[in-house]
Amino acid sequence: MEIKVLSNLEERLKRVFAEVFALAPDEVTDDASPKTIPRWDSMNSMVLTMALEEEFDVQFTDQELMKMNTFGAIRDALLAKSTEETIG
Amino acid sequence: MNSRKQVLDWLESDPSSTRYITAARRLDEISDEALPEIRVALLRNIVIEPIVPYLKVHSGRAGLQLRLQLGNYDNLQEDVFQSGSPLFEFRPDVVIMALRLQLLAPKLVLSYTSLSPAESEELVAQVLARVDDLVRAIRERSAGVILVHNFERPAWPAYGILDLQRTHGQVNTIHRLNEQLAERLQRIGGAFVVDLDGLLSRLGYDQGLDQRYWHVGRAPYRPRLLEQLAREYVRFAAALKGKNKKCLVLDCDNTLWGGVVGEDGINGIRLEPNYPGSAYLEFQHAVLDLYHRGILLALNSKNNEADVLEVLEKHPSSLLRPSHFVAKRINWNDKATNLQEIAAELRIGIDSLVFVDDNPVECAYVGSALPEVQVLQLPADPTGFRGALQSLEWFDTLTLTKEDQRRSEMYQRESQRQQLREKSQTLEGYLRSLEMVVEIGAADAFSIPRIAQLTQKTNQFNLTTRRYSEDDVRLMTEDPRTDVFYTSLRDRFDDSGIIAVAIVRYENERATIDTLLMSCRVIGRGIEQTLLATMLEAARNRHCESVEGEYVPTAKNALVKDLYSQNGFTPVDHPERSLWRRELSLPPLAHPDWFQEVKIRWR
Numbered sequence: 063m064e065i066k067v068l069s070n071l072e073e074r075l076k077r078v079f080a081e082v083f084a085l086a087p088d089e090v091t092d093d094a095s096p097k098t099i100p101r102w103d104s105m106n107s108m109v110l111t112m113a114l115e116e117e118f119d120v121q122f123t124d125q126e127l128m129k130m131n132t133f134g135a136i137r138d139a140l141l142a143k144s145t146e147e148t149i150g
Numbered sequence: 151m152n153s154r155k156q157v158l159d160w161l162e163s164d165p166s167s168t169r170y171i172t173a174a175r176r177l178d179e180i181s182d183e184a185l186p187e188i189r190v191a192l193l194r195n196i197v198i199e200p201i202v203p204y205l206k207v208h209s210g211r212a213g214l215q216l217r218l219q220l221g222n223y224d225n226l227q228e229d230v231f232q233s234g235s236p237l238f239e240f241r242p243d244v245v246i247m248a249l250r251l252q253l254l255a256p257k258l259v260l261s262y263t264s265l266s267p268a269e270s271e272e273l274v275a276q277v278l279a280r281v282d283d284l285v286r287a288i289r290e291r292s293a294g295v296i297l298v299h300n301f302e303r304p305a306w307p308a309y310g311i312l313d314l315q316r317t318h319g320q321v322n323t324i325h326r327l328n329e330q331l332a333e334r335l336q337r338i339g340g341a342f343v344v345d346l347d348g349l350l351s352r353l354g355y356d357q358g359l360d361q362r363y364w365h366v367g368r369a370p371y372r373p374r375l376l377e378q379l380a381r382e383y384v385r386f387a388a389a390l391k392g393k394n395k396k397c398l399v400l401d402c403d404n405t406l407w408g409g410v411v412g413e414d415g416i417n418g419i420r421l422e423p424n425y426p427g428s429a430y431l432e433f434q435h436a437v438l439d440l441y442h443r444g445i446l447l448a449l450n451s452k453n454n455e456a457d458v459l460e461v462l463e464k465h466p467s468s469l470l471r472p473s474h475f476v477a478k479r480i481n482w483n484d485k486a487t488n489l490q491e492i493a494a495e496l497r498i499g500i501d502s503l504v505f506v507d508d509n510p511v512e513c514a515y516v517g518s519a520l521p522e523v524q525v526l527q528l529p530a531d532p533t534g535f536r537g538a539l540q541s542l543e544w545f546d547t548l549t550l551t552k553e554d555q556r557r558s559e560m561y562q563r564e565s566q567r568q569q570l571r572e573k574s575q576t577l578e579g580y581l582r583s584l585e586m587v588v589e590i591g592a593a594d595a596f597s598i599p600r601i602a603q604l605t606q607k608t609n610q611f612n613l614t615t616r617r618y619s620e621d622d623v624r625l626m627t628e629d630p631r632t633d634v635f636y637t638s639l640r641d642r643f644d645d646s647g648i649i650a651v652a653i654v655r656y657e658n659e660r661a662t663i664d665t666l667l668m669s670c671r672v673i674g675r676g677i678e679q680t681l682l683a684t685m686l687e688a689a690r691n692r693h694c695e696s697v698e699g700e701y702v703p704t705a706k707n708a709l710v711k712d713l714y715s716q717n718g719f720t721p722v723d724h725p726e727r728s729l730w731r732r733e734l735s736l737p738p739l740a741h742p743d744w745f746q747e748v749k750i751r752w753r
Binding site: 077082112113 | 175373
């Protein structure tokens with residue numbers, strides 16, 4: 063059950079990444095960052111987090127926003143939130 | 151998803167931010183459909199980039215292809231005043247100024263209680279002067295429509311519960327600032343307020359503003375507000391580009407009143423001042439608002455005509471009366487056929503109609519049979535009817551002229567003309583009996599708004615379909631090598647006001663017809679012939695040798711494709727364009743002789 067929730071979250075996260083940065087979902091890897099994704103500039107970073115907040119119905123704190131600079135970090139931030147609250 | 155409609159339907163089914171981003175990208179890729187361009191320049195002192203997908207999607211929804219130029223962050227001074235700024239080279243149709251008071255006058259927002267009344271007034275004056283300078287500078291170099299955000303009322307007023315009690319409280323001061331901003335823009339002309347404050351109060355501060363992104367990235371507006379804001383920009387753009395709807399076609403039972411008149415009878419239907427009749431009455435009020443804005447009203451109902459007319463004539467509460475409707479199809483025919491007949495009777499395009507019905511089956515049928523018609527399916531609960539109608543953004547225009555406010559009356563005069571026509575033996579006899587007086591003159595301050603509006607709205611009798619703002623027209627009237635002619639018409643039934651426009655440019659010995667258009671209400675009365683004859687005379691007076699015109703085909707103007715050949719113009723050989731010329735050595739074109747009088751006022 064735990065695994066299913068995780069992969070579901072990861073899948074949805076990859077889909078949002080793919081849409082925001084115009085990629086195929088399997089191009090989104092764990093270490094994806096502004097260095098590997100040319101479209102990931104400060105502006106799209108904001109667009110990305112806004113889209114994620116809506117998609118997962120969460121609010122990141124300003125400190126979390128400052129740290130969300132790789133795919134892995136964002137996934138972990140979302141997972142941390144999912145232990146606090148249920149991600150729908 | 152290969153078509154605009156498929157992309158928009160997909161988005162409609164789940165309008166999330168992520169889908170907007172994808173939909174915007176897909177719309178960019180669709181190239182098989184040539185939509186008219188809308189060139190938008192967005193100047194700002196905030197980070198507003200996340201609005202771009204919303205703006206693309208809403209433009210696409212309005213049938214426009216967005217070309218966007220985004221000014222640099224907080225760079226208006228240079229965007230507007232520096233020579234060589236890319237702003238004017240871009241030739242925008244719309245210039246937007248998204249300015250937030252936090253950066254224009256931080257004290258008014260952040261430390262209001264430290265200001266004396268005189269100091270706050272001084273800051274208000276400075277903000278107004280700054281905006282005024284920018285708008286006037288844009289106006290001097292661009293004929294585009296200028297949109298300026300008004301300023302947010304604070305969510306938490308500086309003086310707490312006393313704030314509203316004080317003339318110089320923060321809320322009242324910002325309210326005054328917004329009021330004066332609107333007055334100044336109105337004086338400049340072609341400049342409009344975008345009611346950001348209103349959007350925010352409709353949505354709520356928590357839904358609209360985001361302090362985190364404001365502090366982290368100077369991006370104050372949340373996606374939901376950006377979506378509404380983009381929609382608001384596009385309302386102006388669509389009005390400028392003539393995408394507005396002209397006629398509201400209404401179902402009757404369970405739409406204008408509760409119940410079925412054929413079964414419940416005039417005394418059984420719900421239209422009383424208390425619930426549930428009150429919901430239908432409030433809906434009727436909203437319909438009347440559109441009527442007073444110049445939107446034509448029509449009925450399309452499956453009923454016995456006598457039953458419906460009895461309600462409209464005799465029901466004590468009904469606000470809508472038979473005279474409000476310019477066309478009625480109350481019968482047992484299918485509603486799509488009725489809509490086609492209504493468009494034909496009113497001589498407007500089928501895509502100028504909005505159809506309103508409570509019945510999902512009727513709505514779905516009309517939507518599939520006539521995809522050009524905008525369909526509003528009313529919600530299940532009648533208390534939502536009024537809001538559903540008011541939230542439609544399809545009826546907006548940039549001006550409200552006296553012709554608009556009298557439009558329905560004019561259509562009623564038209565039906566009197568039809569009756570006269572039926573009694574007349576010959577067409578010419580009928581035209582004579584109308585006692586028409588035509589006036590053709592050079593555009594002046596009084597006629598410019600209506601001329602611009604006609605260029606924006608006329609689709610059928612329009613040779614080139616070039617859209618002009620009031621400022622475009624004003625500039626042309628100041629150009630000695632251009633004539634802008636208006637044509638007005640009066641007959642025994644009515645004064646129709648300005649109904650036709652021609653714009654002619656002169657270069658060397660040649661006159662070129664840039665624009666020739668006429669309101670579809672007066673087709674078939676020979677007005678175009680007398681206008682053309684006058685234009686040829688004007689060109690002759692300027693010692694031209696020939697007059698050239700062009701027919702630019704659109705989906706809607708096939709009506710005029712033979713206009714030039716019918717008036718003695720001969721085709722000019724050109725690989726792509728339909729160009730026509732008439733030498734002025736030919737005998738003058740005759741004015742039709744059925745007019746009672748043709749008055750010509752040269753400039």
